[in-house]
Amino acid sequence: QQQVRQSPQSLTVWEGETAILNCSYEDSTFNYFPWYQQFPGEGPALLISIRSVSDKKEDGRFTIFFNKREKKLSLHITDSQPGDSATYFCAASGSSGSWQLIFGSGTQLTVMP
Amino acid sequence: ETAVFQTPNYHVTQVGNEVSFNCKQTLGHDTMYWYKQDSKKLLKIMFSYNNKQLIVNETVPRRFSPQSSDKAHLNLRIKSVEPEDSAVYLCASSFTGNAEQFFGPGTRLTVL
Known part of the structure; x- marks a missing residue:
């Protein structure tokens, strides 16, 4: 049972466009949602995160939109x-008092120049 | 420089050998983790450990074991490697009770 789902599996956009990466989850007790960025040959790096009390978090060109009712969130890269x-x-955490992170399967983003 | 460090970067070995990977963090965190990332980039938690508690993912085979000398170090030992152990092993750390985890660069294991 996959508790955190991501779509699409891969996404290609042109330079200057907005990339939209989607995520959904099943456990309503999840309350912390980080997004990690991973380059080939490196470990994942924390990019931006949001807590369930907020519906939007912005950091430069990266914005998380969060819909608690629908258990969905998205990362927009402008x-x-x-x-x-x-x-x-x-990723998501917070269920049953655990601080462990549950990761989605990832979206491979390619930005064409 | 504060970060999570892992050695070696790569390791190639044969079925049945024992391997050990090192992880050190200089972030002052008190909880460390090991993840396995497979060829499809799926990330699965293997262990989380602080000085009070070891949490083991029940799907992890017994040939895997974490080894800690202090809160800044958490090594991973694989007693007798199998072909399906070929993967990237990622170490991470955080403060206890805080889900904000920081990852090392990983160790890529290839089992022939």
Whole structure:
């Protein structure tokens, strides 16, 4: 049973476009949702995160939109750059008092110049 | 520099051998983790450990074991590797009770 789902599996956009990466979850007790960015040969790096008390979190070109009722969130990358090409993981935690992270399967983003 | 460090970067070995991977964090965290990332990039938690509690993912085979000397180090030992153990092993750390985890660069294991 996959508790955190991501779509699409892969996404290609042109430089300057907005990339939208989607994530959904099943456990209503999840209350913390980080997004990680991973480049080939490196470990995942925390990019931006949101807590369930908020419906939006912005950091530069990266914005998380969160819909608690529908158990969905999305990461918007505006003005996408070739350097943004990476795999993006949505994760969740907070269920049953555990601080462990449950990761989605990732979205591989390619930004074409 | 504060970060999570892992050695080696790569390791190639044969079925049945024992391997050990090192992880050190200089972030002052008190909880450390090991993850396995497979060829499809799926991330699965293997262990989380602080000085009070070891939590083991029940799906992890017994040949895997974490080894800690202090709260800044958590090594991973694989007693007798199998072909399906080929993967990238990622170490991470956080403060206890805080889900904000920081990852090391990983160790890529290839089992021939």
